[in-house]
Amino acid sequence: MTSSKTPSPDADGVEIDAGLEAGLEGGRKRATINDIARLAGVSKKTVSRVINQSPFVRDETRERIEAVIAEWGYAPDPQARGLAFRRSFLIGMIYDNPNPQYVVNMQLGLLDGIRGSGFELVVHPCDRASPTFLQDIRTFVERQKLFGVVLPPSVSEDERVAKLLREIGCEYIRIASVELDKPEHMIVGHDRLGSEAMGAYLVELGHREIGFISGLPSFRSSHERRGGFEDALNKAGLQLKPDYVVQGAYTFESGLACGEQLLAKTPRPTAIFAGNDEMAAGVLQAARRAGLQVPADVTVVGFDDFQIAQAVWPPLTTIHIPTREVGRIAAEKLIGAEAREKRDPNNTIPYLVVRESSGAPPVG
Amino acid sequence: MTSSKTPSPDADGVEIDAGLEAGLEGGRKRATINDIARLAGVSKKTVSRVINQSPFVRDETRERIEAVIAEWGYAPDPQARGLAFRRSFLIGMIYDNPNPQYVVNMQLGLLDGIRGSGFELVVHPCDRASPTFLQDIRTFVERQKLFGVVLPPSVSEDERVAKLLREIGCEYIRIASVELDKPEHMIVGHDRLGSEAMGAYLVELGHREIGFISGLPSFRSSHERRGGFEDALNKAGLQLKPDYVVQGAYTFESGLACGEQLLAKTPRPTAIFAGNDEMAAGVLQAARRAGLQVPADVTVVGFDDFQIAQAVWPPLTTIHIPTREVGRIAAEKLIGAEAREKRDPNNTIPYLVVRESSGAPPVG
DNA sequence: CTGAAAGCGCTTACAG
DNA sequence: CTGAAAGCGCTTACAG
Numbered sequence: 001m002t003s004s005k006t007p008s009p010d011a012d013g014v015e016i017d018a019g020l021e022a023g024l025e026g027g028r029k030r031a032t033i034n035d036i037a038r039l040a041g042v043s044k045k046t047v048s049r050v051i052n053q054s055p056f057v058r059d060e061t062r063e064r065i066e067a068v069i070a071e072w073g074y075a076p077d078p079q080a081r082g083l084a085f086r087r088s089f090l091i092g093m094i095y096d097n098p099n100p101q102y103v104v105n106m107q108l109g110l111l112d113g114i115r116g117s118g119f120e121l122v123v124h125p126c127d128r129a130s131p132t133f134l135q136d137i138r139t140f141v142e143r144q145k146l147f148g149v150v151l152p153p154s155v156s157e158d159e160r161v162a163k164l165l166r167e168i169g170c171e172y173i174r175i176a177s178v179e180l181d182k183p184e185h186m187i188v189g190h191d192r193l194g195s196e197a198m199g200a201y202l203v204e205l206g207h208r209e210i211g212f213i214s215g216l217p218s219f220r221s222s223h224e225r226r227g228g229f230e231d232a233l234n235k236a237g238l239q240l241k242p243d244y245v246v247q248g249a250y251t252f253e254s255g256l257a258c259g260e261q262l263l264a265k266t267p268r269p270t271a272i273f274a275g276n277d278e279m280a281a282g283v284l285q286a287a288r289r290a291g292l293q294v295p296a297d298v299t300v301v302g303f304d305d306f307q308i309a310q311a312v313w314p315p316l317t318t319i320h321i322p323t324r325e326v327g328r329i330a331a332e333k334l335i336g337a338e339a340r341e342k343r344d345p346n347n348t349i350p351y352l353v354v355r356e357s358s359g360a361p362p363v364g
Numbered sequence: 365m366t367s368s369k370t371p372s373p374d375a376d377g378v379e380i381d382a383g384l385e386a387g388l389e390g391g392r393k394r395a396t397i398n399d400i401a402r403l404a405g406v407s408k409k410t411v412s413r414v415i416n417q418s419p420f421v422r423d424e425t426r427e428r429i430e431a432v433i434a435e436w437g438y439a440p441d442p443q444a445r446g447l448a449f450r451r452s453f454l455i456g457m458i459y460d461n462p463n464p465q466y467v468v469n470m471q472l473g474l475l476d477g478i479r480g481s482g483f484e485l486v487v488h489p490c491d492r493a494s495p496t497f498l499q500d501i502r503t504f505v506e507r508q509k510l511f512g513v514v515l516p517p518s519v520s521e522d523e524r525v526a527k528l529l530r531e532i533g534c535e536y537i538r539i540a541s542v543e544l545d546k547p548e549h550m551i552v553g554h555d556r557l558g559s560e561a562m563g564a565y566l567v568e569l570g571h572r573e574i575g576f577i578s579g580l581p582s583f584r585s586s587h588e589r590r591g592g593f594e595d596a597l598n599k600a601g602l603q604l605k606p607d608y609v610v611q612g613a614y615t616f617e618s619g620l621a622c623g624e625q626l627l628a629k630t631p632r633p634t635a636i637f638a639g640n641d642e643m644a645a646g647v648l649q650a651a652r653r654a655g656l657q658v659p660a661d662v663t664v665v666g667f668d669d670f671q672i673a674q675a676v677w678p679p680l681t682t683i684h685i686p687t688r689e690v691g692r693i694a695a696e697k698l699i700g701a702e703a704r705e706k707r708d709p710n711n712t713i714p715y716l717v718v719r720e721s722s723g724a725p726p727v728g
Numbered sequence: 729c730t731g732a733a734a735g736c737g738c739t740t741a742c743a744g
Numbered sequence: 745c746t747g748a749a750a751g752c753g754c755t756t757a758c759a760g
Binding site for chain 3: 398408412416440443444446447450
């Protein structure tokens with residue numbers, strides 16, 4: 001079975017050089033480091049130095065070699081290089097985030113960050129509840145000799161994973177709402193600031209009785225989003241009323257249930273801030289079932305600014321998270337390309353997007 | 365820069381064997397084919413035969429080697445194997461599907477299919493409109509020496525890609541709604557059958573004036589879904605009225621616009637079949653704006669059964685596509701593991717899911 | 729600043 | 745059925 005998938009043998013290696021030029025013209029064979037060395041009149045070690053940007057090459061030699069490399073469109077074989085380096089040119093994305101939009105955006109961002117670098121992205125969903133959770137990650141990383149991995153939430157928040165990665169000597173970047181690790185291992189999302197901006201916006205609109213639906217407690221972002229909201233209230237001289245905070249699960253269904261619960265309270269909140277868009281969409285539904293108009297009777301806002309925020313009616317006022325941007329920055333940091341371009345350091349910070357689901361509280 | 369990422373040199377290779385046992389006990393070094401060969405008292409070539417399931421090994425020898433492999437938890441280094449094979453153990457997913465839910469489900473399916481096989485999944489989004497589209501794919505496949513690639517729609521429908529892959533000798537599986545290629549290169553989704561089931565369902569409910577919103581014409585599925593609907597009408601002795609077919613773009617916005625267009629017709633359709641859930645959600649919004657109740661005044665149905673189908677109100681009657689299952693089958697076929705288990709050959713066929721957005725046409 | 733030798737962990741081609 | 749030699753395309757360690 002496997003042998004049927006095995007490529008048939010090439011021509012005898014002894015004759016490879018003789019056939020190279022014709023072969024390349026025909027688009028058949030790719031040049032190797034040996035070809036480049038011979039063509040440039042140097043040893044392969046020197047070519048290797050150029051590839052790896054060693055400073056110990058005379059400028060003139062370097063230029064000559066670079067010219068040959070460009071002429072032949074040579075690129076080193078990542079497999080051979082990896083074997084010699086004892087480390088592959090693969091970076092892993094290990095994730096358990098339940099939101100497809102988040103996952104896809106994050107992948108696009110990581111790909112943005114490694115574009116043109118010769119690295120590739122290998123995806124690895126995981127399940128923290130699985131009995132083989134840590135062993136699976138270990139096997140994945142060790143077997144592929146991954147260059148490094150990126151961990152988005154919530155697996156990024158698992159200290160066991162960070163510890164394992166440190167033990168086996170695998171580079172890693174954790175993406176989380178707070179600084180959980182040394183700066184070189186972190187990209188911080190600052191969910192708290194986003195949430196504070198939303199709180200301030202609602203207060204400014206005139207809302208005082210505001211319901212809050214928190215996310216899954218196993219996600220650090222749940223606490224940060226709630227904390228930021230509380231910060232905003234406090235800055236305005238207001239208090240967060242525990243009675244108006246209910247526990248959701250980041251799902252549409254939980255938003256619906258929590259929304260019904262909050263809308264039944266007396267006095268009824270004039271605004272509901274859900275910890276993500278999915279739950280806010282559920283609240284919209286709860287409001288509709290209760291015969292309430294949004295935003296005339298009640299303001300409903302979310303967090304994330306994923307596709308659903310614009311698909312529901314009315315479109316949701318929410319906090320935009322620059323997921324793709326965060327991914328790009330994480331990948332660049334991982335492969336050490338962060339200084340390739342100067343970037344605005346603030347571009348990982350979430351910001352408010354006002355749409356039609358929010359307004360002033362009803363009068364009287 | 366690169367050199368700072370380079371692992372520091374190991375101990376002298378000459379002494380590797382001497383330190384192996386102690387090293388493994390401490391969890392430091394992984395066994396290599398040389399270790400297994402020595403431990404089993406055979407040559408590494410024979411170990412290689414066992415790894416590659418060659419029939420030319422005496423049973424007793426094989427068992428002895430397998431025991432040593434199991435004892436030491438040995439797994440061949442994919443990088444070294446790939447270098448020798450001139451082919452990696454990576455499979456690529458090359459995609460341009462705009463739906464995150466589809467992409468994630470497909471990835472999960474592909475991962476299901478390669479689990480335990482030693483293969484890994486490398487993701488590669490692409491843009492058919494890019495001037496470097498084909499060149500990018502070629503570079504990706506050749507540089508990584510991919511074992512093979514899976515192509516979901518709509519890039520699966522691009523003959524240039526299939527041709528390129530054939531030319532460079534890369535295995536591929538195309539996932540599409542119809543048989544576009546030789547059976548060994550195809551997984552067929554049968555969108556037409558799903559659509560026909562929906563058409564039959566609507567007719568049975570008593571609908572006669574049914575509006576249809578087609579998807580992007582660049583997606584083959586758009587035509588299949590429309591064709592299946594027409595098939596159903598014809599089987600019931602009805603005709604598809606061109607006037608009731610409008611062109612959408614698989615997005616929420618296009619569903620909203622097309623929905624408004626259809627609902628303004630006289631007589632007003634009693635049901636609207638949108639080519640995907642996203643557009644159906646847009647139709648729901650159009651109905652709301654027009655002051656119509658769903659399903660009392662108009663039935664609205666979709667296709668795909670992605671998350672949004674259950675997030676809107678009322679939840680959508682739709683056609684469920686087994687995306688993950690299709691992905692698993694595609695991956696197994698690619699790596700030649702399709703016979704690992706007997707599967708129901710029908711499990712790639714879409715089926716009807718009835719929810720609250722459909723009902724009989726209004727009386728009178 | 730540059731190179732010849734040995735090695736990374738596997739497989740192919742060739743013998744026996 | 746089994747093995748010794750050479751090779752995949754790179755890099756490291758050591759000289760010079």
